[in-house]
Amino acid sequence: MFRKLIYRTGCLIRNPSIEKCYKDLKATEFSSSSELHDLQLEKLKALLKFCYQYSDFYRNSFDKVGINPMSGPVNFDILKKIPILTKDELIKFNSEIHTTSSFEFKKKFFSETSGSTGQALTFYKDEVWDSYNRASINRGLSWFSISPWECNGYFWGFNFVLLQRLKTKLLDFLLCRFRLFSYSDNDLDKFLSKCKRAKYLEGYSSMIYEVAKLANKKGVNLKNIKLIKGTSEKIYPHYSSETIKAFGNKIISEYGSAESGIIAFECPAGNMHLNEETCIVECIDGKAIVTNLVAMSFPTLRYDLGDYIEISDTECDCGRKHKVLKEVTGRVGKNIIGFNNNYPSLTLYYVFKNIALESGLELTYRCEQHTVGFLVVYLEVEITESLVSLLDSEFSKYFKNDMKCEYIEKSTVRIKGRKLKDFESFID
Ligand SMILES: [Zn+2]
Numbered sequence: 001m002f003r004k005l006i007y008r009t010g011c012l013i014r015n016p017s018i019e020k021c022y023k024d025l026k027a028t029e030f031s032s033s034s035e036l037h038d039l040q041l042e043k044l045k046a047l048l049k050f051c052y053q054y055s056d057f058y059r060n061s062f063d064k065v066g067i068n069p070m071s072g073p074v075n076f077d078i079l080k081k082i083p084i085l086t087k088d089e090l091i092k093f094n095s096e097i098h099t100t101s102s103f104e105f106k107k108k109f110f111s112e113t114s115g116s117t118g119q120a121l122t123f124y125k126d127e128v129w130d131s132y133n134r135a136s137i138n139r140g141l142s143w144f145s146i147s148p149w150e151c152n153g154y155f156w157g158f159n160f161v162l163l164q165r166l167k168t169k170l171l172d173f174l175l176c177r178f179r180l181f182s183y184s185d186n187d188l189d190k191f192l193s194k195c196k197r198a199k200y201l202e203g204y205s206s207m208i209y210e211v212a213k214l215a216n217k218k219g220v221n222l223k224n225i226k227l228i229k230g231t232s233e234k235i236y237p238h239y240s241s242e243t244i245k246a247f248g249n250k251i252i253s254e255y256g257s258a259e260s261g262i263i264a265f266e267c268p269a270g271n272m273h274l275n276e277e278t279c280i281v282e283c284i285d286g287k288a289i290v291t292n293l294v295a296m297s298f299p300t301l302r303y304d305l306g307d308y309i310e311i312s313d314t315e316c317d318c319g320r321k322h323k324v325l326k327e328v329t330g331r332v333g334k335n336i337i338g339f340n341n342n343y344p345s346l347t348l349y350y351v352f353k354n355i356a357l358e359s360g361l362e363l364t365y366r367c368e369q370h371t372v373g374f375l376v377v378y379l380e381v382e383i384t385e386s387l388v389s390l391l392d393s394e395f396s397k398y399f400k401n402d403m404k405c406e407y408i409e410k411s412t413v414r415i416k417g418r419k420l421k422d423f424e425s426f427i428d
Pocket residue numbers: 267268269270271273316317318319320
């Protein structure tokens with residue numbers, strides 16, 4: 001009860017619209033395909049009008065291809081005329097895409113996400129958009145009889161900058177969440193003992209897998225866990241055999257991104273349903289092109305996520321008619337392997353984000369690993385002694401003495417003709 005109260009109060013302050021969004025999403029959970037289609041079209045119409053009125057970027061772009069959503073018809077064919085956007089364009093035309101200078105939102109949140117080569121994408125998220133996002137996750141949790149205020153374990157997402165750390169701790173308390181900081185024995189023991197009172201776990205699937213393996217090695221098994229949710233990374237089939245043994249469940253996937261929100265959520269019957277109330281997903285040449293239907297402050301129409309996907313119309317046993325995302329073949333998550341421990345590749349994001357925050361230095365980077373305990377870091381800039389000491393000190397906060405880093409200066413970070421990746425492992 002107490003937990004529910006804290007959660008509700010937090011929501012009232014941060015996300016006043018969340019309850020309404022949740023109710024809306026629950027109301028269409030079992031709608032027919034044509035009802036969902038109509039709902040999408042209605043939302044698309046409103047979105048295109050809004051973009052035309054308040055976003056300089058989209059007004060120009062619509063004018064160029066001859067779309068006038070204010071007077072002309074809006075349908076899915078019109079959508080196909082809108083040029084596809086890349087992340088680089090979201091960064092380049094950032095202020096023109098934003099509608100925040102001409103439209104006054106009651107409330108908005110600053111959001112930041114890593115670009116594939118270290119350059120960050122920043123934008124403002126309006127409150128309703130943020131609420132739809134959270135409500136979409138909560139709807140997914142409800143399919144597994146979980147309430148968002150129930151105790152949960154969180155893998156990673158930790159920053160060593162003091163202020164960030166305090167914020168994280170407060171947020172964790174409010175959300176009844178505890179997290180795993182590293183794969184060290186001590187941290188892992190503490191985490192596993194806290195898991196005994198948790199209802200669900202979430203995080204990077206490669207980390208969940210590592211923890212499940214260690215839990216099995218230690219002979220710990222926790223059957224109180226009702227759901228394990230993996231985000232952002234591909235979930236390999238062999239991950240599940242370990243998690244079923246340790247936690248009694250396979251990892252279910254949630255698919256989304258900071259710009260596009262929740263795109264799909266796996267149901268109890270094992271299919272990933274598109275979150276059709278909040279986005280339109282097209283599959284073009286195998287690529288996921290996503291139109292976020294609820295993002296008004298920073299609209300992303302026909303955004304190329306950089307992932308390869310497959311969509312299917314097959315009926316799901318659960319009764320939901322939302323289209324099924326069959327496979328995401330993009331983002332493959334691999335660990336960075338030290339002499340003694342493993343680290344998620346996301347560590348690199350934090351290292352370079354901290355350098356940018358502390359020294360204002362935005363470094364474009366790409367890392368490769370060919371040998372255990374050695375990391376090759378390619379940087380576009382010239383490498384000075386002071387830069388080496390800055391990099392060394394930031395890396396050692398995460399890796400301690402477990403990894404040797406080699407810096408290669410003035411190198412090309414982008415490899416032509418391939419998807420941009422900040423980390424690639426050549427270790428099997
Ligand atoms: Zn289903």
